Amino acid sequence: MQHTGYSTRIASAAALGALTMLLATGCSFSAGNAEKKDEATAGESAATVEEQPTPKEEPTAEEQPTAEEQPVGDAPSKPSNTGVSEDGAVHKARVAQTISDKLAADTGKRPDRVTCPQHLPARVGATINCELTAGGNTYDVTVTATSVNGNQVHYNYKVDSTPK
Incomplete structure (x- = not known):
């Protein structure tokens, strides 16, 4: 067992890496009101989300309390990119996935599908x-x-109360 110390260091590094990923994946939902919400109105609370845009677009704005989301590696339910497009916008797949994740956390049920036709520009009011x-x-x-x-985009979403 000559390499035991080396194996232990590798295992420790892997565990620390996994812990870092768990802490950085947006596990910061509020434990406030645990009341279940109806799927159709769950988004009416205008949940706030934080995303990472490209470094070349860096306008500033006052920071506010939000749920923070960091991109996750190769999970099949997550987009494989960093969540942002090359032009400084939050990727449409990342926005759709975040809405789905937040509604699942709020209601206990994941919507069948969320689609966004375009990226969310990284500018206030977009x-x-x-x-x-x-x-x-x-x-x-x-x-x-x-x-x-800086490189963080905060955004709200609101689900209409009546279906199309």
């Missing part, structure tokens, strides 16, 4: 419209960038 499908009904979802601070 808005895109997405679609959420749950239980055979389709709802409009409005996503608005509320602040951009």
Whole structure:
């Protein structure tokens, strides 16, 4: 067992890496009101999300309390890119995945599908419209960038209360 110390160091490094990824993947949801919400109205609380845009776009804005999300590596349910496009926008797949994840956390049920037709520009006030499908009904979802601070984009989403 000559290499025991080396193996222990590798195992420790792997464990620390895994812990870092767990802490950085947005495990910061509020434990406040644990009340279950209806899927159609769960987004009405305008959940705030934080994303990482490209480094070349760096406008500043006042920081506000938010749920923070960091891109995750090769998980099949996550986009394989960093969550942002090359032009300084949050990738549309990342926005859709985040909405789905937040609704699943708030309601205990994941929507059938969330789609966004375009990337969310990394500028305050930028808005895109997405679609959420749950239980055979389709709802409009409005996503608005509320602040951009360095390389972090904070945005809110709101699910319409009535289906299309």
